[in-house]
Amino acid sequence: MSNASAVRLWPLGRTSNWSLMTATPLRPAISAAEGSGPLTDAELVAVTLEGDSGAFDVLVDRHRRAVYLLCYRFVHHHEDASDLAQEVFVRAWRGLPRFKGEAAFTSWLYRIAVNTCLNKVGSRVAPHEPLEDADRFEDPRVERPGADLARAERAAAVRRAIQALPKKQRATVVLRLYHELSHQQIADILGSSVGAVKANLFHALANVKRILGSEP
């Protein structure tokens, strides 16, 4: 009898935000530049660097959702996440001439986003989520609202524990569990190895477990 079959595995294979495309129509000048299909990120970067800032707008439209959601996962606040997302794109704009295309644009953009978020929230104490936040997940039509409330409180506790993690562990958890990036992509973003990313994730989750265990 195999006991391994009893091990519940973390669900994989959900839709990733990584290859998010925009439905926004391209500007005429850029449309003219694209031949058979939409320009790649690298091509849009090149067009931007040639002086067409409209190409950068397309990049923004293409990646705004992923960047915003990433920022949101760090701050759990809409306005702050919006401000951070804007800052990420402005920093990307400033740094575009230094983008050499050695890594994927998305990795480069995510690296900027992670650094921006960590700089912003690094020294901030994880905010306490009020009970009202948990209440919004409660559906009065459900027969066991108490159980749902307990689940929501547990989810809030997990989020708080993640926010209390050291920077790199926190970034690893956000990128892997929320954004479902591959270990290789995370390694590219954080400038480390795949092995280090996995070890980071393991230690991060061990820390989350410890923090949850120490909560009243």
Next chain:
Amino acid sequence: MTHLTPEEFVDAAEGLLSPGRLQHLERCGTCRREVSALSALMGEAAGSPCPEPSPLFWEHLSARVRQAVRAEVEPTVPWGLSRLRWPALVPLGVLAALVVASVATMPHRSRPDAPLASVSSGSAERELEFEADDRDWSVLADLVGPLDWETAEAAGLALTPGDAELVVHELSAEERQELSRLITDELTRAKS
């Protein structure tokens, strides 16, 4: 056989453990419990909801970024008079000169006899005079100094009651800030 390493625990929780190490997992209750706990926690964390903003928000965000980026595109000029539009410079210069002149006529605790600038009262040639060693004011003096009253009036630059308020009203926030800074600097300097 050794227990799983941290990397292998993650691989196991994600169903990516090599067959060789999977054999150990099948036999080792400690590692199995650890993998189960890890997997459960990963699922719990990943299942945390992220509220989706309004569909209108995305265009708003793009517009914000566009605006911020366009602001970056504008050539960077150092703060100072160069940020002020030319048409605003002359009336502003006159306005600032009037402010300084009024300050200069106020009683001073120190240097009572050394006003920074004064407006001559000659009826034919009312020219603004500025101290030569004041660089900021020398810029203004260069701009407005050569203009005599009639020329300025003919050019529509002469002040009439309410002009100063009108000019200030038409300034951008940035220009108002700069004007405020200039006047504050001059007031501070005049008082010292």
